[in-house]
Amino acid sequence: MANRIHPTAVIGPDVELGDGNVVGPYSVIVGPCRIGDGNWIGPHAVIGTPAEYRGGPHPVGWDGESAGTGVVIGDNNTIREFVTINQGTQEITRVGDDCYLLARSHVGHDCVVDDAVTLSDGVQLGGHTHVWSWANIGMGTVVHQRGQVGPGAMVGMGSAVRRTVEPFTITVGNPARASGVNRVGLSRRGCTDDVLDAFETYLKGRADLPDGLPTQVAEQLAAWTKIISAEKE
Known part of the structure; x- marks a missing residue:
């Protein structure tokens, strides 16, 4: 399927587009940038401009200049x-x-924003932040640079995230703190009520990771544990 690119959009020369993408009016995409298939990119979106460093380089990417290590966007994103x-x-x-x-x-x-993540209106991710799969970050939330938002976490609107958000927690406030377990998110991933109860106990540090977790959830938690443990060493 052909891409639909509005004539007012600016696509730099070092941009690779897959198939079936929509690029709206007055959007600017500069490279290095690689975008997959089936993405809907709305009006005035800006992708691939330089990092926000006061003293850093600001090349004219839309005129063929480029700087930085690039942007990669997958498939079927809005x-x-x-x-x-x-x-x-x-x-x-x-x-x-x-x-x-x-x-x-x-x-x-x-x-790094993993799969099936929702960033609500006005969410701001500081540099080097990692938002894991299925996380849902509420309207107007700010995440401090080098933050980690765990898989399946739900962050309430207007929060200030200054420390790690644990997987499948509900977190809210300034500073943001965990207030519960995202049972809805876990159930949508296929967890039974018994597993949900055991998982809540695990998050409180009172038990080991429960058996019976869906494969995708177990894989995400294993990867999370590995990364977080390495960071603490």
Whole structure:
């Protein structure tokens, strides 16, 4: 399927587009940038501009200049109007598959946004932030640079996230603190009531990870444990 690119959109020369993408009016996409298939990119979205460093380089990407390590966006994402996604500096800035980035949300340099993530209106991700699969971040939330938001976590609107958000928790406030377990998110991933009760006990540090978790959930938690343990060493 051919891409549908509005004539007012600006696509830089170092941009690779897959198939079936929509790029709306006045959007700007500069490279290095690679975008997969079936993405909807709304009006005035800006993808691939330099990292927001006061003293950093600001090349004219839409005129063929490029700087940074790039942006890679997967498939079937919805990127609404005025979303901004910055170039990486040390690593590639990445957005996975099936994400929904609502209006005016911002993905800073070197961020990783995994699959099926929702960033609500006005969410701001500081540089090097990692948002894991299935996380849902509420309207107007700010995540401090180098933050980690665990798989399946739900962050309430207007929160200030200054420390790690654990998997499948409900977190809210300034500073943001966990207030419960995202039982709805876990049930949608196939967890039974018994497993949900055991998982809640596990998150409180009173038991081991329960048996019977769906494969995808277990894999995400294993990867999370590995990364977080390495960071603490």
